[in-house]
Amino acid sequence: MSTHTFKPSLPPPVMSVGAMGWMRAHLFSNWFNSALTLLALYLVWITIPPIISWALINADWVGDNRDSCTSGGACWVFIKVRLSQFFYGFYPEELRWRVNLTVILAIVGAAPLFIKAMPRKLRYGAAYLLIYPVLAYWLLHGGILGMTLVETSKWGGLMLTLVIAVVGIAGAMPLGILLALGRRSDMPVVRVICVTFIEFWRGVPLITVLFMSSVMLPLFLPEEVNIDKLLRALIAVTLFEAAYVAEVVRGGMQAIPKGQYEAAGAMGLGYWRMMGLVILPQALKLVIPGIVNTFIALFKDTSLVIIIGLFDLFNSIHQATVDPAWLGFATEGYVFAALMFWIFCFSMSRYSMYLERKLDTGHKR
Amino acid sequence: MHTDPPKADAPRGSLLTDPKARAWTFQILSILVVIGVGWYLFHNTQQNLANRGITSGFAFLDNSAGFGILQSLIDYTERDSYGRVFVIGLLNTLLVSVLGIFFATVLGFLLGVARLSPNWLINKLATVYIETFRNIPPLLQIFFWYFAVLRAMPSPRQSYSFGDALFVNIRGVYLPAPEAAGGLVPFFVSLALVVVAWVVLARWARRRQEATGVRFPVIWANLALLLAVPLLVSLVFGKPFTWSLPELKGFNFVGGLAVIPELVAITFALSIYTAAFIAETVRSGILAVSHGQTEAARSLGLRPGLILRLVIIPQAMRVIIPPLTSQYLNLVKNSSLAAAIGYPDLVSLFAGTVLNQTGQAIETIAITMSVYLAISLSISLLMNWYNKRIALVER
Structure with missing residues (x-):
């Protein structure tokens, strides 16, 4: 007596899985969507390649005056x-380290506030809010305690x-x-x-x-x-x-x-x-x-x-x-x-x- | 604060702890502070004005302005008064605002719907657009369109032309302009009649539907009316317009409608910028209508188009309209950025040129600010009224 054996299941149709399936579902689900996709592809085609070639491929990166910009692309x-x-x-120029220091202090000072396990966060935050502005003013503007004055008109x-x-x-x-x-x-x-x-x-x-x-x-x-x-x-x-x-x-x-x-x-x-x-x-x-x-x-x-x-x-x-x-x-x-x-x-x-x-x-x- | 006042015969604490007495003291103090600051500023201003020999008052509005204006919607000569300059500035501001609101709305709704599209490519493109343009300051966008794009256009002789009707060059954009012809009056009369017919038709259709349940294709009928009636009228009475095309004569274009590059730049920039925000508003409005509504409508047997028109859009609009108006208000306020590229709007003409010529700083700034305040307040009053009208009536 022969036993009944199941046939192995057929694989799903090629058009409904993988890249083809995804495209059918997300890009060409009906005639309207297909038309939209083609239109969008055309738009991308006429805008993106010229922008890339202008900004990256044809661009000038090295040099120090405008004579270096000859390729017709962007002049970075x-x-x-x-x-x-x-x-x-x-x-x-010689005082720019003060600006850098102000930014670094801001980041380093604020970093503990973003650590979850930090104890006494509120007190630390309040102290930071009180001390940092004074410090930043002193660093950026100067004019007191040995810092050279930098007028705000130079900022x-x-x-x-x-x-x-x-x-x-x-x-x-x-x-x-x-x-x-x-x-x-x-x-x-x-x-x-x-x-x-x-x-x-x-x-x-x-x-x-x-x-x-x-x-x-x-x-x-x-x-x-x-x-x-x-x-x-x-x-x-x-x-x-x-x-x-x-x-x-x-x-x-x-x-x-x-x-x-x-x-x-x-x-x-x-x-x-x-x-x-x-x-x-x-x-x-x-x-x-x-x-x-x-x-x-x-x-x-x-x-x-x-x-x-x-x-x-x-x-x-x-x-x-x-x-x-x-x-x-x-x-x-x-x-x-x-x-x-x-x-x-x-x-x-x-x-x-x-x-x-x-x-x-x-x-x- | 939220406590009931103690009974009159109950024993009271000292005046210091009586909430009523404290509230009174505090309010009187704050009135005094406001009056004090106001008086201080007023006093200083009086003294400064006296020292500089400036007479305050609005008499300067009648003086002759004596400068030319790039674009004015009403007749203007240099001998006209500062008052007329104010009106021109206001009209130019309103022109930019109306153009900007129109284009931003159309673009914004399209993008908002595209952002929800099941089409992956369309969806992503809309996302990229929104995330790009709403994170770039509007002033920068205005400068980009003005200095980097429109100022780099060729001279009139080498203009870009589109079908020999639309020309773009460094002096601006030249469009065909309609010019009145014989059939103009009948044309407008027919348009008015069409509008009346719309109202009558809509009422009749609604009554018929309520009585019999049969729907009438109102939208198609309206479109047909709009196209057919004016067409028939112009066939009978002659053309309502002739188109005047811009033409190159010598070094410049004559005829047609010339749009100055400043106006083009600011309309482009503001529409593109605001459209990104409107798109997000539209998207969140549509998402706010729960999916159950769609399913319920479908189970009633409505077709997809009808579901959208009768169920989704009315409910989404309720969510969309309040933030949409605040975007419109932002656009009106952002139109003042036009001052930076010299478009003759209210700020650049009145708070800029007129202020510099007359030195009447307080008056000009006060007038300019009141105009914007009036626009903002009236729109928000209108909005509150509308909100109350369409708000859900709950038990």
């Missing part, structure tokens, strides 16, 4: 020659961009939190003042605020007070950004359930303790991604200081492109500027997305 020599100016502006490039962005957000945070508290306050007068302040700054473009800081601030202050151009920009940026931070923080405070307020009240906590110990720690944790996004916007907005004649990263590059010795390389300059801004903004936005995932723990009911 221009960027290479001017690189130190794009980073430091007119900061005296420039990426360094100035970072100074404006970091000081802007550091100043805007406390002010923004206070404004958010004021906007949620029970006292009508305080609420009206805060709402007016926030809506005013949020309603006008930063460019007019910078204009105002450069032409109106000198009118507002007594004649003998002469404020440095950079400081004026910093004040403008801080006030402007504080309004945006306030709205982000308010969003976080609104997301805290009312039970938390009531529980804190039932424990006998006063207003400041309730806010400082119960509400704000939870609210701020919720809005960290929002604050990072505000910071990204601020970082992009620093490019506007070109309007009041500060030489930030973008303005130094723009000035270099109109330099008669390097005329005609505007594209290279702008592409480089775009790349620099893109690297910073993109990595920050990825970080913010990572935080969003990591912090997404509480208040899910």
Whole structure:
């Protein structure tokens, strides 16, 4: 008696597995998608190869003046020659180690805050926030304790961009939190003042605020007070950004359930303790991604200081492109500027997305 | 704070711990501080203005401006007043904003849908676009289009031409312009009639559907009306427009519509930049409609197109519209960046040239800021009203 034997299963059709299957599912699932794919392939074909050949294959990399740029592709020599100016502006060359040291200190100092097992993180963070700005000012500006003075008019490039962005957000945070508290306050007068302040700054473009800081601030202050151009920009940026931070923080405070307020009240906590110990720690944790996004916007907005004649990263590059010795390389300059801004903004936005995932723990009911 | 006030006859602590008294003190103090700071600034300003011999006030608006303007939507000569310059600046700002909003919306919605496409290539291309352009400052993009692209265009004689109707050169973009002809009035009357017909048709179709359940192809009917009626009218009454084509005469183009490169650069940059944000808004709006809605609609027997139109889009729009308006507001505010490349918008004309000529810093900046404030506040009021209207009515 013969036993029944199963035939081995047939392999799946070639068209539904492997590369072919994937392409059928993701690129050519119906006639419309196929047409779209072909159109997109055509678009890629007419844009990407010329860009690659311009930026990489035909580009000039070596040399130190414009005569080295003969191949017809991008002239990266221009960027290479001017690189130190794009980073430091007119900061005296022999003192640039001070800028480097400031950046290194910032990174080394902040690194422990990102270590999970670090004990007494809060205390360390507070000390860092108190000590570092003083140290950074002393290193960058000097003029006291044996450091040579470097006028802010000599600051420039990426360094100035970072100074404006970091000081802007550091100043805007406390002010923004206070404004958010004021906007949620029970006292009508305080609420009206805060709402007016926030809506005013949020309603006008930063460019007019910078204009105002450069032409109106000198009118507002007594004649003998002469404020440095950079400081004026910093004040403008801080006030402007504080309004945006306030709205982000308010969003976080609104997301805290009312039970938390009531529980804190039932424990006998006063207003400041309730806010400082119960509400704000939870609210701020919720809005960290929002604050990072505000910071990204601020970082992009620093490019506007070109309007009041500060030489930030973008303005130094723009000035270099109109330099008669390097005329005609505007594209290279702008592409480089775009790349620099893109690297910073993109990595920050990825970080913010990572935080969003990591912090997404509480208040899910 | 959230506690009930103690009963009147209950024994009270000292005034220092009475929440009511503290609130009052605090509020009076803050009013005093605001008034004090205001007075201090006002006092300083008065003194500074007196020292510099500037008379404040808005009388300067009637003075003659005496400078030329690159682009104005209304008639302007150098003898016109600063007040008229203000209007020109405002109109130019609105022009850029409207153009930018239109293109950014179209591009943004396309990209947002592309970002959700099951087609891998389309999806990735949209992602690359969004991640690239929203992380580059808008000012940089404006400069790129203006200095690196449009300033590198050839002279008028070597212009790039597209079908002999559209020309691009260093002086800008030249487009064919419609010119009024005999049939213009009947044409517009017919357009108005078409709109009226749309409204009537939509109401009739809805009533019929509610009564009988039979759907009427409103969209196709509307399209047919829009195409057929004006066409018939222009056949009867003659052409509504003739097209005036730009033509090279000597060293420059005449005829057609000349668009200055500044306007092109800023419209391009703002549309491309804002479209990236709008695309993300659209994507999150569509994703916010839960999949159960699609399944429920399908189980009712709706076709895919109808599911999209009747179920997904109305619910997605509710999520999309508030952030979309804030993107529009951002675009209007970003249009002030035009000042950096010399496009004659409100900021560059009024807070720039007029301020420099008259020295009336406070007045010009105050007027400029109030215009932006007025735009922002009115749009957000409109938005709040709209939000209330479409918000889900829950039990």
